[in-house]
Amino acid sequence: MVGLNLPSTPVAPAWKATTVYNAGNTVTYQGKSWQALWWTQNQKPGDVNGPWMEMATAPDGTALWTASRIFTAGDVAIYQGKKYVAQWWTRNQKPVDSAYGPWKLS
Structure with a gap:
């Protein structure tokens, strides 16, 4: 179709402190992709022992x-x-x- 520009890879939504995330949810934060390991809210991705892992x-x-x-x-x-x-x-x-x-x- 002419004029239809679809991204080749889905982009995860930006991380938001107020959003509740469950295990398996993905976000982008500071230009990187992160996946939640367990339920989390208001915990920034980046702590090596925290609820997020960089993908x-x-x-x-x-x-x-x-x-x-x-x-x-x-x-x-x-x-x-x-x-x-x-x-x-x-x-x-x-x-x-x-x-x-x-x-x-x-």
Whole structure:
């Protein structure tokens, strides 16, 4: 159709302090995409232990590691240009190739 411009990717609404968000709701805040982990209201996205996780991805769709994002066993994340695989549930633990940490170099 001529003149019809639809965005290729839906844009999440902007975060508002007065809005109630439930687990799974997404918002944009300071130019980033965030997903609620549980019921929240008046809690700004950005606290690494808070109710929001940043949902950054590479152009190929692979997750970019962010401190607030939860990863579970088998999840792949890119950190400093390298791909890592989570060995178990992890949040706010930087990926490094360590015998004791939750991440293994892919």
